[in-house]
Amino acid sequence: MNIILLGPPGAGKGTQATRLQNERGMVQLSTGDMLREAVAKGTPVGLQAKAVMESGGLVSDDIVSGIIGERLDRPDTDKGVIFDGFPRTRAQAEALDGLLGERGRKLDHVIEIAVDEDALVDRITGRYTCAKCGEGYHDRYKQPKADGVCDRCAGTEFKRRPDDNAETVRTRMAEYRAKTAPILPYYEARGLVSRVDGMAEIDAVYAAILAILDGGPAAR
Numbered sequence: 001m002n003i004i005l006l007g008p009p010g011a012g013k014g015t016q017a018t019r020l021q022n023e024r025g026m027v028q029l030s031t032g033d034m035l036r037e038a039v040a041k042g043t044p045v046g047l048q049a050k051a052v053m054e055s056g057g058l059v060s061d062d063i064v065s066g067i068i069g070e071r072l073d074r075p076d077t078d079k080g081v082i083f084d085g086f087p088r089t090r091a092q093a094e095a096l097d098g099l100l101g102e103r104g105r106k107l108d109h110v111i112e113i114a115v116d117e118d119a120l121v122d123r124i125t126g127r128y129t130c131a132k133c134g135e136g137y138h139d140r141y142k143q144p145k146a147d148g149v150c151d152r153c154a155g156t157e158f159k160r161r162p163d164d165n166a167e168t169v170r171t172r173m174a175e176y177r178a179k180t181a182p183i184l185p186y187y188e189a190r191g192l193v194s195r196v197d198g199m200a201e202i203d204a205v206y207a208a209i210l211a212i213l214d215g216g217p218a219a220r
């Protein structure tokens with residue numbers, strides 16, 4: 001089972017990918033991680049990438065494909081792969097089909113964790129944590145029982161992440177749409193795209209993802 005997992009920042013993609021790895025033995029492959037690893041290990045393609053990067057150049061699609069190919073040849077990918085951050089273009093999507101096909105594999109699903117932008121802004125901008133113990137709170141959904149006092153450690157200092165503001169969230173959503181726009185139509189035309197409701201509870205999102213993985217084409 002090989003999938004591409006898509007979702008804007010804040011949709012909980014990382015959490016879901018971690019669960020798929022822990023519970024299903026799938027391996028998440030992000031291009032950045034694979035590249036760093038290949039360079040560190042000095043694989044044949046890693047050495048090529050290193051030379052390009054050291055000369056200040058951009059790593060080409062061919063090199064990225066080579067690195068993914070090397071990674072797919074390792075046995076820990078047998079139970080399935082979750083592609084993260086790749087492909088970004090139609091050419092890369094076609095290259096990925098080739099890489100999988102050469103190995104007798106295929107891409108089974110493209111799963112998008114979909115969010116409602118306004119609801120996401122509401123969810124992210126309202127959150128804050130206890131400065132002492134890190135307990136999470138939310139302006140609207142989870143206030144401390146006693147005003148201004150942490151339920152867990154009785155601390156009275158709270159903090160917000162500077163990135164948790166509406167403008168940043170909307171900018172990231174726009175970036176996400178721009179990044180996925182080139183590849184979604186390619187996969188939609190082949191009936192591979194499924195969407196799950198990313199505003200649901202974490203467990204419900206995970207259950208929806210499993211239903212797609214286990215349900216095959218009929219679940220789409």
Ligand SMILES: [Zn+2]
Pocket residue numbers: 130131132133134135150151152153154155
């Ligand atoms: Zn606390």
